[in-house]
Amino acid sequence: MFYLFCPYCGEHREEEEFHPRGQAHLSRPEDPDGCTDEEWGDFIYFRTNPRGLHHEIWVHAVGCRKFFNVTRDTQSYEILETYRMGSAPRITDLNDKQQSREVQA
Amino acid sequence: MTQRNRLDTGGRIDRGTPLGFKFNGQHYQGFAGDTLASALLANGVDVIGRSFKYSRPRGIVAASAEEPNAVFQLGATEATQVPNVRATQQELFDGLVSQPTSGWPGLKIDFMGVVGSLLGRMLPPGFYYKTFMFPQAAWDTYEKYIRKAAGLGRSPRKPDVDTYDHLNHHTDVLIVGAGPTGLSAALSAARAGARVILADEQAEMGGSLLDCTDKLDDKPAAEWVRGTLQELAGYDNVLLLPRATVNGYHDHNFLTIHERRTDHCADHAPTNLSRQRLHRVRARWVVLATGAHERPLVYGHNDLPGCMLASAVSTYINRYAVVPGRKLVLMTTNDNAYRTAFDWQDAGREVVAIVDTRAYATGAWQAEAERRGLKILKGMAVIEARGRQRVTGAVVAGLTSDGNRVTGDRQILNCDTLASSGGWSPVVHLSCHTGSRPVWDDDAIGFLPGKTVQQQLVAGAVNGRYSLSDCLTDGASIGAEAATKAGFPAKPATVPFVRTRPEIGAMALFCVPHPKPNSRAPKQFVDFQTDVTAAAIELATREGFESIEHIKRYTAMGFGTDQGKLGNINGMAVAAKSLNQTIPETGTTIFRPNYTPVTFGAIAGRHCNDLFDPIRYSAMHEWHVRNGARFEDVGQWKRPWYFPKADETMQQALNRECLATRESVGILDASTLGKIDIQGKDAREFLGRIYTNAWAKLPVGKCRYGLMCKEDGMVFDDGVTSCMGENHFVMTTTTGGAAGVLEWLELYHQTEWPELDVYMNTVTDHWATMTLAGPNARKLLAELTDDIDLDRDRFRFMDWRQGTVAGVPARVFRISFTGELSYEINVQANYGLHVWETLFDHGAKYKLTPYGTETMHILRAEKGFIIAGQDTDGSVHPYDLGMSWAVKEDKPFSFIGKRGMKREDCVRANRKQLVGIKTKDPSVVLPEGAQAVDNPDHPLPVPMLGHITSSYYSACLGRSIALGVIKGGHNRMGDTVHYPLADGRIVEAEICNTIFLDPEGERQNV
Amino acid sequence: MQKYSGFGLLRHALTYHENWQRVWRNPKPKKKYDVIIVGGGGHGLATAYYLARVHNITNVAVVEKGYLGGGNTARNTTIVRSNYLWDEAALLYEHAMKLWEGLSQELNYNLMFSQRGVLNLGHTLQDMRDIHRRVSANRLNGIDSEALDARGVQEIVPILDCSASRRYPVLGASWQPRAGVARHDAVAWGFARAADAMGVDLLQQCEVTDILTEDGAAIGVETRQHGVIHGDRIGCVVAGNSGVLAKMAGFRLPIESHPLQALVSEPIRPLLDTVVMSNHVHGYISQSDKGDLVIGAGIDGYNGYGQRGSYPTVEHTLQAIVEMFPIFSRVRMNRQWGGIVDTCPDACPIISDTPVENLFFNCGWGTGGFKATPGSGHVFATTLATGQPHDLARPFSMFRFHNGALIDEHGAAGVAH
Structure with missing residues (x-):
């Protein structure tokens, strides 16, 4: 069971309080009506689904109800950082793990 | 006896x-x-x-x-x-x-x-x-x-007579195992003030110290154990959990501990006590002090009763005062097991011989054995046991120094107990649960815990440090390290001095060779519970099952309830030898939770029976119960399904409820519908993006029905949203969809449109909602309110008013899901029952009739109103439903679902479309789910047109009615289709409009 | 191929089982194959078998990074059924079901395919509507399927608590008598042995590190252990790794990989001789021939390649099992594990060509892969042999996620009013 740090509550809480909501940093096309079927399908269905470093959205469903981002290793399940909506990840490469530990400490 | x-x-x-x-x-x-x-x-x-x-x-x-x-x-x-x-x-x-x-x-x-x-x-x-x-x-x-x-x-x-419970913990240091290592680790950590949980699977803590004959500080080991436990018990920051097995190590240092609270007292728990408890622990640091299991040696007929682990024999003698036989032959690859021969001798029984596989075994332990007059056969091994129901002898032969072949003559030693020790296998199970692979260590002759991302430390025998003094020292320092890492600077506890003899190196031997090939030798068991022999493993490799996982799966090795704790390493060694590999090349199978089996009930805890899932009741629930309602589960809610009177069948009750509503007035408890309060100056814009229809101009005091789609254009929820103020709306959702819709709204607001000034919250539970429907609804309501003007032209259809009903502040919405004149009265939930009962006090003269979800379904189906989730299934868009009136294509913002419903497949002809269905025989009610076909005589598989989504007998219309989807149905009005049923009947029906009653919608405007 | 039989077993017993042949070779990879199948699980091996058997294409390599049948084939709860809702899915799974029937004999390998029936329970009125809809469609598709009421369910499973006092009482079920279970490992081994006998090279411990392309067409794979292996056509059948392979080839899939957990009890005396599944209370259970209760847990919501999921999922599953079978409360859970399921947005697989020519994917089976094994292999073999999809596979193109022609198998479980 994961132990997630909610960047809004400022606390680690149990996974049972959260829901995962898939890949982060996807943005809805500015002009949906101008999208081809292929572009629209890519937006709603196609995902990077990496083995390794993954930026994903979680929601603190039974806590503050805020959505936030998590950088997580989908192989080891190690959580490298959590950060608020609208901000960019600090870790974009698994080799930056060391940096993450410093960030969390 | x-x-x-x-x-x-x-x-x-x-x-x-x-x-x-x-x-x-x-x-x-x-x-x-x-x-x-x-x-x-x-x-x-x-x-x-x-x-x-x-x-x-x-x-x-x-x-x-x-x-x-x-x-x-x-x-x-x-x-x-x-x-x-x-x-x-x-x-x-x-x-x-x-x-x-x-x-x-x-x-x-x-x-x-x-x-x-x-x-x-x-x-x-x-x-x-x-x-x-x-x-x-x-x-x-x-x-x-x-x-x-x-x-x-x-x-x-x-069914079980016992209960089980869960306890959640946060701790600084969780120490697994209360043997010498765990106890000294606990001392170090506890003294530093860290919160410590020390868990051990046995009834008494102390582990190997409980059957140990070594002296600690020249005193019996048990005395040190007693003193240590006394000290630990005195700390407020220490929780001692005996009879508690740490059975699973999960991500981010979450561990589960299975505590048997009463299994030592009786076969069921005393009243008011749970039988077992599952501790769910989040630990900052974990110290694994799980020790090691002794490995038996594999030889012919090694499964005969009387063949035992050397250390187990010592445990039975020293801890339980039981000597499990008269005459012992001990076979060992190491010095440690010599204790067993000494214990046996000290118990006054005969040691026939110590068979030491090492020709080089000459050291302090051998000297002690000789001093005691014990016979040691060096460089030899027991190649098979003799006996039928119990060991009667051991066949012993010489062994080459590499342990691969038998040499020299055989001799038979008479004995009734044959103890063996092939060294130790560290209990690495927990460290492997989170995906870490163990690493072979030649010195330890075993697998040690490998690298992990968990905040985990290992100490003592599990890390290959088998000697008692190493365990004590290692435990003390690792315990201190764990506390320090958890933020409690600690020094290693001083550990007692252990007087013992030095040991010489052990021999890596697993399966004792036999003069015959293993395929023909007496059965040499590797895994007792699954009856897997060395020959079986060799056969598996010969047949091409070369991966250790293949071997395991082909032979069933390790599949028993002991999960191969005794035999797996031996099995890997046999496989490695057969494949001409090293043991690390062969590798291990994966260790998974549980370490030892855990009762289902303990894992379920209190979350069973009525507490399996929370039950939600409306404020009027008691009234419904008193009035004989039958209930339907909708989401977590119990909703009145219908209100049968004494001898009524369900259909009779429904007919009565429907007619009463259409003829006079009925009442529905609609409290369970989701209600979301939405505020902010961009609330209106937000609604316009979320719903398919227009919201820009909805005035204060008005209500509007809306459809909600996902990005694929498919309908997923619907409801009425009312404008409470310029920047304030209340949205209703389906009962089951409420939580999902709120999260959906939040998702879009927080991730896509954070710039919108809008806030939302669920208010479902705040309100009790009762729907008055029927031609007399206004008259009845008028008796309960004096500050709401109910005039048909001033309080119009799709208006809402704030006022007082039955003396209680209320919001009254003139909306209708039945097509009748209808008012939805919302009051604070705790006034709900009062208002409901007051309505009934006044309603008698109008024959006010309570109705449930089923009548609601019938009344709305007569009007062709859909139920999201019943008439939709995630694959229909608003046009499929014939609800183009609810889609506003020219909104400036491309609302959710708009682009999706324009995809190639969504605009093709011949999509399944919602239509009305009338059976030719008006008395036949089609079963919901029935599939339409054009040609019922078509051979299987029969091409299908679509299914019935809703179907009822309508008492008001005196016939059956149904809604269903039909391929291209909107262009097939009047066509006949056939519904082949499971009972062999084929029902003919006609495609028609979805609105069966009052197509002009006059009834709701009276 | 050495023929297996009771008599053969006796003969080998007399010679101490010393003369059994290898079930498959350990071949040295050739430089080039007509078809390379990436992934030596049940589906990949079945594909290879049908390529050889139906299409006479035997110059085939199955490239497996670990051991044969070591992915989801080794980790599933072995349920086989074909009572799917939508025609496209139902016909595909029924195709598989027909192949299952008789497969032991065809492969000369006892897959222990046991048609003990599967019940899908309904606990709400909407569940029952969905059940009637599915059963009705199944029957018209020629699939054996019945809708039962609670009494009918109770007759089939006397130990199931069908009383009205449960939190979510059983209202009925769909019942497919021909459904059942099979011995999962045997499926991989049986296909492997038969494919090997026809000349297919099974390359174990051979990990694909790249997919080689030339002018937008796939020409081979780069492997960690054996360098480059060329192939005219490449089929990827790598459940749990599809996204990783697609990335090598330079495109994305409409797939997310999630942990799916399962668990078994200790072996107990047989008392449950059918498969019971409940979507509503979230658990499914059968009893193996060894006596273990084999229990499926839910999918964890996050992406995960760790072959393990979160503990609450297991808790919820056992709560569901105890809710359905209160008598199992004192039975003990022996072991849990996880697989990686590649899930598509519509809970249906992808059997498809890709943006890269000569490269084909068979993936996205979610939780439904095992039951489809022979059918999946059979239709994918057609794709790899001809470059054109089998009629049954045509609706499962990955491009349906562009044009919107989804086959929404979880749609039937919509929201409630």
Whole structure:
């Protein structure tokens, strides 16, 4: 069971309080009506689904109800950082793990 | 029967408290402090079961979690049966009733035994893949017989009488195992002030110290244990959990501990006490001090009763004062096991010989053995055991120095107990649960915990440091390290001095060679519970099953309830040798939770029966119960389904409810509909993006129906949203969809449009909602309010008003899901019952009739109103539903769903479209789910047009009505389609408009 | 191929089982194959078998990074059924079901395919509507399927608590008598042995590290252990790794990989001789021939390649099992594990060509892969042999996620009013 740090509550809480909501940093096309079927399908269905470093959205469903981002290793399940909506990840490469530990400490 | 193997003195049992128990129908006696296994051994019970495949007699091998054979059925009554209890882990209590789990009809006369010995040769690994195939239909028959032999114990046939609970913990340091390592680790961590949980699977903490003859600081080890536990118990920051197995190590240092709170008292828990408890622990740091299991050596007939682990023999002697035999032969690859011979001798029994596989074994332990007058046969090994129901002798031969071949003459040693030690296997299970692979260590001759991302430390024997003084020292320093890392600077506790002899190197030997090839040698068992032999593993590799996982799966090695604790490493060694590989090249299988089995009930905890899932009731629930409502589960809610009177059938009740509503007035408890309060200056814009229709101009005081789609354009929820103020709306959702819709709204607001000034929250539970529907609705409501003007032209359809109803502040919405004149009264939930009852006080003269969800369904279907989730299934868009009026294409913002419903497949003709369906015979009500076809005589598979989504008998119309989807249905009005039913009937029906009643919508405007 | 039979077993018993042949070779990879199948699980091996058997294409390599059948084939709960809702899915799974029937004989390997029936329970009125809809569609598709009420369910499973006092009482079920279970490992081994006998090279411990392309067409794979292996056509059948392979080839899939957990009890005497599944209370259970209760847990919501999931999922599953079978409360859970399921947005697989020519994917089976094994292999073999999809596979193109022609198998479980 994961132990997630909610960047809004400022606390680690149990996974049972959260829901995962898939890949982060996807943005809805500015002009949906101008999208081809292929572009629209890519937006709603196609995902990077990496083995390794993954930026994903979680929601603190039974806590503050805020959505936030998590950088997580989908192989080891190690959580490298959590950060608020609208901000960019600090870790974009698994080799930056060391940096993450410093960030969390 | 007397306890003939019990010593008069010594041990940690209480001879003053005799306990009676039953095994296999016989009465026996043991003492408080016994396990079921030690008590059976004390009574000289040799054969405790029959093996799974070959039906060979089996005895107790071990003294702890690794025991493969002594697996029993426990329980004196049907409801308290427990299958597959390991006797070595079951504390004895007075009145315990146990049965062997194999060997029907008896341990001595064993039917399968006869079959097994005759057919044993026919049962190589994987034999069932190779046979039982002809004829094809016969497998069912074969399988019946195979299944008869399946299983060990049996499930109770009655529901459990006990309860189980959970306890959540946060701790700084969780120490797993309270042997010498764990205890000294706990001392270090506890003294520093860290919150410490120390868990151990046994009843008494102390681990190997409880049967240890070494002195700590020149005092008995047990004294140090007592002192240490006393000190730990005195700390507020320490939680000691005996009888508590850490059975799973999960991500981010979450561990589960299975505590048996009452299994040592009786076969069921005392009143008001849970039988078992599952501790769910989040630990900052974990110290694994799980120790090591001794590895037996593999040799011919090594499964005979009397063949035991050396350390287990010592445990039975020292801890339980039980000597499980008269004449001992000890075979060992290491010095450590010499203690067993000394313990045996000190118990006054005969040590026939120590068979040491090492020719080079010349050191302090050998000197002590010689001083004691014990015979040591060096460079030799027991190649097979002799005997039928129990060991009667050991065949011993010389061994080449690499341990690969037998040399020289054989001799037979008479004995009744054959203890063996092949060294130690660290208990790495927990460290592997989170995906870490163990690493082979040549010095430890075992796998050690590998790298992990968890905040985990390992200490003592699990890390290959087997000696007692190493365990104490390692434990103290690792305990201090854990506390320090958790933020409590700690120094290692001082550890007692251990007076012992130096040990010389052990030999890496696993399977003792036999003069014959293993395929022809007497069976050399690797895994007792699954009857896997060395020959079977070799055969698997010969057949091409070369991965250790293939070997495991092909032979079933490690699949028992002991999960191969005793045999797996030996099996890997046999496989490695057969494949000409090293053991690390062969690798291990994956260790998974649980470490030892855990009761389903304990994992479920209190979340069963009524607490399986929360039950939600509306504020008027009690009234519904009093008035005989039948309930329907909708989401977590209990909703009144219908209100039958005395002798009414369901259909009669529905007819009455429908007619009463259409003719006078009915009332529905609609409190369960989701309600979301939405505020902010961009609330209106937000609604416009979320809903398919227009919201820009909805004035304050007005309501509007909306459809909500996902980005694929498919409808997923609907409801009425009302404008409470310029920047304030209340949205209603379906009952089951409420939570999902709120999260959906939040998702879009927070991730896509954070710039919008909008806030939302659920207010479902704040309000009790009652829907008055029917031509007399206004008259009745008028009696309860004097500040709401109900005039038909001033309080119009799709308006809402704030006011007072039955003396209570209320919001009244003039909206209709029935097509009737209808008011939805919302009051604070705790006034709900009052208002409801007041309505009934005044309603009698209008024959106010309560109706449930079923009547609501019928009334709305008469009007062709959809129910999201019933008439939609995630694959229909608003146009499919014929609801283009609810889609506003020219909104400036491309609302959610707009682009999706324009995709190639969504605009093709011949999509399934919602239509009305009228059966030709008006008395036939189509079953919901029935599939339409054009040609019922078409051979299978028959092309289908679509299914019935809603279907009812309409008392108002005096006929059946239905809604359903039909391919291209909007262009097929008046066509006839056929519904072939499961009972063979084929129902003819006509496609029609979805609105069956009052197509002009006049009734709601009266 | 050495023929297996009861008589053969006896003969080998007399020679101490010393002369059994290898079930498959350990071949040295060739430089080039007609078809390379990436992934030596049940589906990949079945594909290879049908390529050889139906299409006479035997110059085939199955490239497996670990051991044969070591992925989801080794980790599933072995349920086989074909009572799917939508025609496209139902016909595909029924195609598989027909192949299952008789497969042991065809492969000369006892897959222990046991048609003990599967119940899908309904606990709410909407569940029952969905059940009637599915059963009705199944029957018209020629699939054996019945809708039962609670009494009918109770007759089939006397130990199931069908009383009205449960939190979510059983209202009924769909019942497919021909459904059942099979011995999962045997499926991989049986296909492997038969494919090997026809000349297919099974390359174990051979990990694909790249997919080689030339002018937008796939020409081979780069492997960690054996360098480059060329192939005219490449089929990827790598459940749990599809996204990783697609990335090598330079495109994305509409797939997310999630942990799916399962668990078994200790073996107990047989008392449950059918498969019971409940979507509503979230658990499914059968009893193996060894006596274990084999229990499926839910999918964890996050992406995960760790072959393990979160503990609460296991808790919820056992709560569901105890809710359905209160008598199992004192039975003990022996072991849990996890697989990686590649899930598509519509809970249906992808059997498809890709943006890269000569490269084909068979993936996205979610939780439904095992039951489809022979059918999946059979239709994918057609794709790899001809470059054109089998008629049954045509609706499962990955491009349906562009044009919107989804086959929404979880749609039937919509929201409730």
